[in-house]
Every structure is written in structure tokens, then in C-alpha cells.
Amino acid sequence: MISTNDFKNGMTIEYDGQIFTILEFQHVKPGKGAAFVRSKLKNFKTGTITEKTFRAGEKVKKAHLERKQMQFLYSADDDYIFMDMEDFDQMTINKEQLGEGVKFLKENAVINVLFHEGENIGVELPTFVELTISETEPGVKGDTVSGSTKPAKLETGATVHVPLFINEGDTIKVDTRTGEYIERV
Known part of the structure; x- marks a missing residue:
């Protein structure tokens, strides 16, 4: 207490x-x-x-929470399969438990799964993830108004707003809490 x-x-x-x-x-x-x-x-x-x-x-x-590092393997419908990094046991977590962070989750990513009294209660994603731009409009030379952004689709399917100089194939850092672009990597 x-x-x-x-x-x-x-x-x-x-x-x-x-x-x-x-x-x-x-x-x-x-x-x-x-x-x-x-x-x-x-x-x-x-x-x-x-x-x-x-x-x-x-x-x-x-509440005493136990954190276990688990690796994301793959998804099937609304189920996401994770592997315990210590004993290699696999665990299924549904999309609702992952919340909004699911759109920044790529295969082989390591996250913390939270347990309370042996029951899975949630996940902790890394604060920042590095993802590749899969699709965006090309930047036009001379189009350099400060603060302007354009939508870009990431390799995970999520869409974020990025500055005009970011191109397809670039790797960027995204904040998983807000879904905002941080910097180009």
C-alpha cells in the first residue's frame, strides 16, 4: 500500500x-x-x-508489473504472435490489447509485454521506431516553405506527415506515442 x-x-x-x-x-x-x-x-x-x-x-x-521482452514474429488477422526472448515460448496478443501502437509494429521488433499476477495486461512499445517510407509524393525543387508537410505511408501501413524533403525509401524516426515524424535517419 x-x-x-x-x-x-x-x-x-x-x-x-x-x-x-x-x-x-x-x-x-x-x-x-x-x-x-x-x-x-x-x-x-x-x-x-x-x-x-x-x-x-x-x-x-x-500494482507490481512484470515486464518481459518479447519479439514480434507475425500477424494473422487480428492476432499478433510474439516470442519470449528467454524461453522461446510463443504468445498471441489481440489487436485491441496492442492499441494504437500496432501501426508502428514491424516484424522482429522487440517490445515489453506487461504482466500482472501472471495475466497479460498490455504492452510497452519503444518510444521511437525507425521505419522506411514505402510511398509518398516526390518533393519538388523550390517547394521549401518552412513547416509544410505531406502524407507518407510507412512500411507498416501507417501514414504520418513528413517534411517535403523526405522521399520514398528514406528511413525516418517516428514517436510511437503521438505518431509524429521526429527526424530522418
Whole structure:
């Protein structure tokens, strides 16, 4: 059990029988009345974000997550097959559990699969991935307005907006949290 006074961003807690990640929290001491902690929590299973207010010093159960490195092998329909890097066991994870990050997942990528009490509850993709542009409009010489972007299709099928100088076949770095172009590699 941990106190709400010990909250940190990224910490995982168990509340109402579900597992949440603390996205934000704020300690509030009003002039009148007791102090409280306002927090924004993300549900691991559903991905929904809820706001919850706790009394200052209230105890909640800390969720202990086990992270296992697994390699993405292939996909079949909405199922994605991963291999444990230690014992080579294979595991199937459905598309819903992978969430939006599935569009940046390419074969042989290594990710962290999260377990709570032996049950798979989610995945952690790397923050940045390097992917190759499979299709985009060619850049036109003299078309150099700063801040202009064009859509580009990646090798995984995802579409991101890239600067005009990026061409087909270029490898770029993409932020998996926001889906934004970072830099050319």
C-alpha cells in the first residue's frame, strides 16, 4: 500500500479491482478544508482516462508489473504472435490489447509485454521506431516553405506527415506515442 502523497507520474496502482497508470497528479491544499490529490488515471485494459480525487494520505494498492521482452514474429488477422526472448515460448496478443501502437509494429521488433499476477495486461512499445517510407509524393525543387508537410505511408501501413524533403525509401524516426515524424535517419 502506498499513500497518495507518494504518487509519481507513470506509477501503476490498483484501484476498484482495476489497474491504472498515473498520468498526472496535483496536490491541492485549499484554504478551508482538508488537502486532497487530484489525479488523471489511465486504465490499462480499456485505455480510458478518468479523473479521480483522493484524500491526502489515502492508501491505495501499488500494482507490481512484470515486464518481459518479447519479439514480434507475425500477424494473422487480428492476432499478433510474439516470442519470449528467454524461453522461446510463443504468445498471441489481440489487436485491441496492442492499441494504437500496432501501426508502428514491424516484424522482429522487440517490445515489453506487461504482466500482472501472471495475466497479460498490455504492452510497452519503444518510444521511437525507425521505419522506411514505402510511398509518398516526390518533393519538388523550390517547394521549401518552412513547416509544410505531406502524407507518407510507412512500411507498416501507417501514414504520418513528413517534411517535403523526405522521399520514398528514406528511413525516418517516428514517436510511437503521438505518431509524429521526429527526424530522418
